[in-house]
Amino acid sequence: METRLEVRLREPNPLFTRWLERWLREAERRQQKSQFKLRQALEALKSYPLPLSSGRDCSILRGFGGTLCQLIDEELRQHRGLQLVAREEAPVVQEHYEQQVQQVIRQVQEHQKRQDKKPKPRKPTKKELLEQAALEERERVVEMQPGGFQLLLLVDTQETSGKNKRVLDQTRSYLESLGARHEVRRLTIGDFLWIAQDAQGNELVLPYIVERKRMDDLASSIRDGRFHEQKHRLQQSGLENIIYLVEDYGDNEQLGLPLDSLQQALANARIQTGVQVVRTENHYRSMSYLAAMSRSLGQIFASKRLYSVQRGTLDKSICVLTDSRLGLLKFRALYEDSAKNAQLTVREVFVQQLLQLHSLSLDRAMSIVERYPTPRCLLDAYAECPDAKQAGLLLARIPCGPLExxxxxxxxQCLHEFYTTHFR
Incomplete structure (x- = not known):
């Protein structure tokens, strides 16, 4: 980028200025009318940026009449001498001008050196430009007017693929037969959710999310710790209404855990975390429930004005179903944030690690993690014990489960041996 500099002499005509100031003071002292013309001429002379060599040259300026120009020429002759006027007039003025020009050139060169030393701005990469565009898109406020959007049920791709693809493909066929408008997408959280979609392609997520589990899958997720991890992620999603849609598995026999334990886990989830648990007899009944939810939500939201909000500003007061205007998350923001949250914390990994050990149930693992959130905390506690015997009994009295x-x-003792034995 080029820098434009203005070259301006500080005082191009010092002699003429000094003479006019002297004549103006005399005119003011004598209260002569010429003081007004002299003041006007002095202001014009000070504003003129170039040197003048004679009174005649001054005639181009305002306030300089013929008499004033002659006075200047006479003063010049007296100042330099009649013999030297023709020879010395131009060099004196030129020398003064060149000195000031050289000074300006030096200042320009110093300024350019300082500019060259400054770091030049780096051109953003394509990735940075894309990230900036994505950030601006996330911050852009979306508004949807009543009648300007339609509701769509999103089905996670895991519901239409897997080991038993024939059974899982029934999800789509059941929803189609029940008239539920839906679309299959990869979801980073939950199995089903609803979005409001307008003609411009904007998508806002309704505050409902469904996690579907068969009873045998529920037992498996409790054994390996996925149940706790999924509940945590659902609670962190920003969606207020979390629904566990639990299907019976035949006669609910040979589930891997006692039926009472599963029912207790669902009851704890309902009481402790506020999730809603819906029990159905089979897959078709589950899809019927989702289709009925789609119809109900369509009636509730049809007359609402919707607008997008950031996850950090989302609270229950923004989405009260009795209000005419509701704040909702963008689907893309929910998708990206949930994908980031899919990374397990150290605490969650610790729980899953404990569950791999024999005779450790979820209640026991959670009780240990409540006292020692990470393996490092547990190892530090072992190190503080006076001897190995007391370290082996460190966890023996920790209360576990509802009965404590x-x-x-x-x-x-098994845990102490596992975490303190060095394998080679």
């Missing part, structure tokens, strides 16, 4: 029964000496 102690963990016991044998599991405590």
């Amino acid at each position: 029964r102690p963990l016991g000496e044998k599991p405590s």
